[in-house]
Amino acid sequence: MTTTGSDSTRVGPPPPFDPELAAALETMTELPSSITADLIPVMRAGMIGRDATTEELRRGGAFEVSERPVPGPHGDIPLLVLRPAGTTGLVGAVYWIHGGGMVMGSNRGADSTKAFDLAHELGLAVVSVDYRLAPEHPHPVPVEECYAGLVWTVEHAEELGVDPERIVIGGASAGGGLAAATTLMARDLGGPALAAQLLFCPMLDDRNESASGRQMVGLGIWDRTSNDTGWTALLGDERGGPDVSPYAAPARATDLSGLPPTYLDVGSAETFRDEVVAYASAIWAAGGDAELHVWPGGFHGFELLAPESQLSRAAGGPRGPWLRRVLGL
Amino acid sequence: MEDLVGRLSALDPDAGAAVKVIAYFDRLVEGRAGLEPVVRGAAVLTGCAARLVDSDRGVDLRVDGTGAVRPSDGPPDPSWLNAPLHPGGPPALWLERAGPAGPVEAMVLERALSAARGALSRTRGPAPADDVAAVLDAAVAEPARRRAARRLGLGPAARAVALDGGRAGVLAADQTVAATRAGVGPLVPVEDLPSSWAAARTALRFAAAGTEQDPGPGVVHADQLGGLAVLAAAVGPGAEPVPDVRDLERARSTAPWALATLVAVATSSSLRTAAATLVVHHSTLQDRLTHVEELLGWSVRDPAGRLRLQLAIALRRLHNHH
Numbered sequence: 001m002t003t004t005g006s007d008s009t010r011v012g013p014p015p016p017f018d019p020e021l022a023a024a025l026e027t028m029t030e031l032p033s034s035i036t037a038d039l040i041p042v043m044r045a046g047m048i049g050r051d052a053t054t055e056e057l058r059r060g061g062a063f064e065v066s067e068r069p070v071p072g073p074h075g076d077i078p079l080l081v082l083r084p085a086g087t088t089g090l091v092g093a094v095y096w097i098h099g100g101g102m103v104m105g106s107n108r109g110a111d112s113t114k115a116f117d118l119a120h121e122l123g124l125a126v127v128s129v130d131y132r133l134a135p136e137h138p139h140p141v142p143v144e145e146c147y148a149g150l151v152w153t154v155e156h157a158e159e160l161g162v163d164p165e166r167i168v169i170g171g172a173s174a175g176g177g178l179a180a181a182t183t184l185m186a187r188d189l190g191g192p193a194l195a196a197q198l199l200f201c202p203m204l205d206d207r208n209e210s211a212s213g214r215q216m217v218g219l220g221i222w223d224r225t226s227n228d229t230g231w232t233a234l235l236g237d238e239r240g241g242p243d244v245s246p247y248a249a250p251a252r253a254t255d256l257s258g259l260p261p262t263y264l265d266v267g268s269a270e271t272f273r274d275e276v277v278a279y280a281s282a283i284w285a286a287g288g289d290a291e292l293h294v295w296p297g298g299f300h301g302f303e304l305l306a307p308e309s310q311l312s313r314a315a316g317g318p319r320g321p322w323l324r325r326v327l328g329l
Numbered sequence: 330m331e332d333l334v335g336r337l338s339a340l341d342p343d344a345g346a347a348v349k350v351i352a353y354f355d356r357l358v359e360g361r362a363g364l365e366p367v368v369r370g371a372a373v374l375t376g377c378a379a380r381l382v383d384s385d386r387g388v389d390l391r392v393d394g395t396g397a398v399r400p401s402d403g404p405p406d407p408s409w410l411n412a413p414l415h416p417g418g419p420p421a422l423w424l425e426r427a428g429p430a431g432p433v434e435a436m437v438l439e440r441a442l443s444a445a446r447g448a449l450s451r452t453r454g455p456a457p458a459d460d461v462a463a464v465l466d467a468a469v470a471e472p473a474r475r476r477a478a479r480r481l482g483l484g485p486a487a488r489a490v491a492l493d494g495g496r497a498g499v500l501a502a503d504q505t506v507a508a509t510r511a512g513v514g515p516l517v518p519v520e521d522l523p524s525s526w527a528a529a530r531t532a533l534r535f536a537a538a539g540t541e542q543d544p545g546p547g548v549v550h551a552d553q554l555g556g557l558a559v560l561a562a563a564v565g566p567g568a569e570p571v572p573d574v575r576d577l578e579r580a581r582s583t584a585p586w587a588l589a590t591l592v593a594v595a596t597s598s599s600l601r602t603a604a605a606t607l608v609v610h611h612s613t614l615q616d617r618l619t620h621v622e623e624l625l626g627w628s629v630r631d632p633a634g635r636l637r638l639q640l641a642i643a644l645r646r647l648h649n650h651h
Binding site: 016017018020024026307308309310313 | 349352353354355356357359360361362365366369370373395396397
């Protein structure tokens with residue numbers, strides 16, 4: 001990525017990090033703000049062995065855990081299924097898409113913990129999809145796999161003990177972008193009706209030109225360079241060009257009507273701030289239903305990296321109540 | 330930050346971990362973080378519950394090892410690691426783990442307290458100890474000293490008190506000192522407390538510890554010193570004791586009762602009163618005095634000898650308390 005003369009809009013200095021988050025970030029010197037393509041293998045290697053074990057996923061018997069590969073357009077897609085133990089009737093479910101900048105992560109990764117917590121708290125099942133990653137599998141492979149996994153889940157809902165009318169799609173970071181894209185695809189293709197979408201600090205815009213992106217260069221987590229790396233892995237030379245599909249980058253969508261109730265959150269001190277705020281505004285402008293939280297001084301993924309902090313506790317607070325309202329629990 | 334604990338404990342505790350602890354609290358201070366993040370930092374960096382107690386300012390904040398704020402369910406266990414907010418003060422920050430402190434814990438206590446001091450004075454106002462320091466310090470602007478005096482509940486006039494270990498106190502006009510060893514300054518308008526403080530420190534040098542080696546009254550009022558105060562300036566550190574002081578010392582090392590006896594005689598209105606104070610028979614006192622006068626080489630029973638004795642005792646205290 002280069003910062004070119006076209007970025008002529010003046011931006012101010014970066015908003016300050018929340019002091020507690022800044023302190024936590026200070027101790028994570030091993031996490032680079034700027035991830036370049038050559039670092040992808042290093043970052044992937046660093047995540048080996050950090051996935052939740054089945055025993056951890058069971059949460060002391062709260063969930064029954066199973067894995068099943070389901071057929072998809074690019075081969076089998078592994079789905080991880082967590083079902084509240086001891087329930088006999090149909091339960092609602094979160095169809096979950098993990099993050100990792102399109103280039104790393106897994107359906108058992110630490111970034112999924114918050115979603116599993118939420119499902120645990122609300123008595124929902126989880127179906128977590130392990131889509132194939134870029135750059136080995138560029139667009140449209142990831143979104144098509146996410147969509148295929150969703151369709152399979154809805155079609156096999158009763159077999160999973162899930163109420164197909166109460167399926168919530170959600171994702172964090174790249175997973176949030178894929179969740180938004182999968183939702184658009186479901187709307188446009190007459191696919192499954194979703195009860196809600198949860199977009200946690202979602203990665204929505206391949207153009208990578210926002211004020212927030214330019215403010216945070218070299219700072220925090222997943223800066224503008226990292227974002228360029230992720231989008232270029234997914235889209236190659238098409239990144240930022242005129243023909244990028246909204247199913248790759250939902251910020252490209254010109255029509256955001258007809259979406260399910262949407263929950264969005266993001267930190268004020270991260271690359272994605274402006275695209276998330278813009279996406280929420282576009283949903284409202286289209287007459288939709290959205291709840292947006294911008295957490296002041298939050299860097300990307302602050303809940304994952306500093307779960308004990310005041311801001312992480314605050315950010316975790318409104319999700320359960322929102323989902324209860326939306327699902328009528 | 331769960332990971333943080335693991336990462337810190339995996340590091341060489343003497344090097345890497347300490348650096349990260351310092352960096353962590355430096356950033357909190359830089360960002361003007363409140364008390365809760367400071368206490369949470371202490372908890373998550375050590376992996377055990379931490380609590381900050383400042384009863385003067387009504388603070389009792391406890392954060393468990395996962396970073397959640399959880400009220401205390403009992404008083405701190407005295408065996409837990411702790412450190413005071415100010416030297417000599419009561420324990421303020423506790424880590425709910427028995428000692429001894431490892432290098433990371435020691436560093437966390439030190440840095441967290443330093444951060445907590447700043448957060449406390451910013452969010453709860455200065456500690457009474459800071460206000461006391463302010464009213465006694467001539468370098469602090471007078472309006473700030475008057476505000477500090479009002480926060481301390483002093484009236485228009487007050488006295489400074491010098492205590493052991495360099496500690497300071499102030500007394501409102503109607504208060505009396507509670508310490509066993511203290512120098513009490515004169516009652517002055519609160520704006521003049523720095524001068525009362527200087528006099529109190531001088532008075533403290535004349536105050537006895539109340540031990541066998543340093544018998545006598547422990548509380549000395551500056552405005553009762555009279556001309557003795559002039560002596561204090563003459564006896565600085567390293568000053569050579571006059572022969573009478575050496576003689577006192579020799580008498581004390583020869584007879585353990587000698588010094589207490591001489592101090593009682595010097596401070597009593599009659600030998601009979603002195604005997605009663607010492608709880609010895611009048612004739613015993615007479616025998617002892619005869620013996621000690623031989624050691625000293627002068628009589629302590631005539632007026633000139635009594636003055637000489639009083640000066641020697643006062644000079645000895647000045648040599649012992651700088």
